[in-house]
Amino acid sequence: MNQSPKKLAELYRHTLLDNVIPFWENYSIDNEYGGYFTCLDRDGSVYDTDKFTWLQARQVWTFSKLYNHVERRPNWLEVAKKGYRFLKQNGCDEKGNWYFSCNRQGEPLVQPYNIFSDCFAALGFHEYSQATGDEEARNIAVQTYRNIHDRQDNPKGKYEKSVPGTRPxxxxxxxxxxxxxxxxxxxxxxxxxxxxxxxxxxxxxxxxxxxxxxxxxxxxxxxxxxxxxxxxxxxxxxxxxxxxxxxxxxxxxxxxxxxxxxxxxxxxxxxxxxxxxxxxxxxxxxxxxxxxxxxxxxxxxxxxxxxxxxxxxxxxxxxxxxxxxxxxxxxxxxxxxxxxxxxxxxxxxxxxxxxxxxxxxxxxxxxxxxCFHVPRAMYECWQTFEALDQQDR
The missing domain is CATH 1.50.10.10 (Glycosyltransferase)
Structure with missing residues (x-):
């Protein structure tokens, strides 16, 4: 191993907490309408304001996860709350199916054709409920999980474009x-x-x-x-x-x-x-x-x-x-x-x-x-290399 597990754990911890998370805290929060901007250029400048449900939910998950498993920082919970409230108010239709995207104000843009919007809504609302004890968030997570299971054999439902039976x-x-x-x-x-x-x-x-x-x-x-x-x-x-x-x-x-x-x-x-x-x-x-x-x-x-x-x-x-x-x-x-x-x-x-x-x-x-793959990988690798460091002692 070119670097010790201890040094690698520190690299991932430092990058997560001092580089990656501050980027999203500084540039992604929509303080006017709630939720997050995800279309960000290199320096954090916003180049589009549409909001994509799976990315909103992923960011709720990320900041709730940090709050639950790294440190109970009030600012992290506040960031998670921004996305949770936006999604709860705007993210799904009356049947609990999650839209693919909304405009900045929360009006739906793309129908709930993509089951992965639901998957990440369930993940995000569950982790948020763990951070806050919010019973409504927990119930929405469980109901969304059940909806996913009900749809798993036909995930796109009426939005499926292929002709049934030809190449199933x-x-x-x-x-x-x-x-x-x-x-x-x-x-x-x-x-x-x-x-x-x-x-x-x-x-x-x-x-x-x-x-x-x-x-x-x-x-x-x-x-x-x-x-x-x-x-x-x-x-x-x-x-x-x-x-x-x-x-x-x-x-x-x-x-x-x-x-x-x-x-x-x-x-x-x-x-x-x-x-x-x-x-x-x-x-x-x-x-x-x-x-x-x-x-x-x-x-x-x-x-x-x-x-x-x-x-x-x-x-x-x-x-x-x-x-x-x-x-x-x-x-x-x-x-x-x-x-x-x-x-x-x-x-x-x-x-x-x-x-x-x-x-x-x-x-x-x-x-x-x-705000998902980078912070999740930093967290997972940090924890893994800490465990490897403990093994070496």
Missing amino acids: LKGFALPMMLSVLNLEMEDILESEQVEQSFERCTQEVMEVFWDPERKVMHEYVLEDGTFSDSYEGRLVNPGHGIEAMWFIMEIARRRSDQELIERAVDITLDLLELGWDQQYGGIYYFLDSDGHPPLQLEWTQKLWWVHLETLISLSKGYLFTGREECMEWYEKIHDYSWSHFSDEEHGEWFGYLNRRGERYTSLKGSKWKG
Whole structure:
């Protein structure tokens, strides 16, 4: 290991508390209408005021999480409250389905077609209820979780564009997301439902979407779990699969299932072998499982969240197994990520690089990038390296 666990823990702690969180505190708060601005340029200047439900909820989760697990700072709880109140008032329709976006004032812009708005609303409201004891926040989180389960077999509902029956696909993202929802919310859910959901999610991620012959995690498979020889069926997002593996590791740790942890580490390493750009470094955004040209023209881009989630998976993999391959890969990803994405001058991390590792855009936040992946990774890696430091003593 190039740096000691103690030094790495301090790097992540310092970056989280003194660099990343101040950026969002200083620039994202909408003191007039509530909620947060997420379309922020490099220096924190706002370039668009639309509010995207999943990013609003992610920021509620982030500041509530800090308040609950790092330090009970009143200013962090106040930031979380800004987003909670905005979402409670404006975020969903009369049936409890969460809009994709609103304008600055809170008027809905995009219908509730995206179930991940609901997923992050449940996460954010649950964590906020843990910070405040707010019973209404807790009830909304539980009801939203139930709505997600009711929709999981047809997540887009009436907004689904595909013709039923011709090529019936199911996606990897929802069982992956339900894995972390169960981990985060199990203290307020019925234990039998949580266990059943854990079992279903683990089985789907590890047995249905993971393809041991191709050594890829498919983003889509046919409804019967078989391979679809199509653009969608061949689509691979290495970062998505790697992120899911640290969720699986945490489920396995909860169950004292060392064999499952080892399998999750194996898959992490296989996906890195597939996704690493041997010429320029960094992890590809998309690939085709059979080596054909991907449909996504941005497939060669290097994204912040892909690398951050990989740092989490590798550090946890090393903590749980001690396997040297995890630390070898960790150091490679660490060196690339910190030298390319981190912005020491203005704070936070850049989001998008081209294949050569050159900055593609100056943004720090957008419709897709908000106050979530960077702070969560800083927190998770901080805690993991502190645990490794304790092991070394």
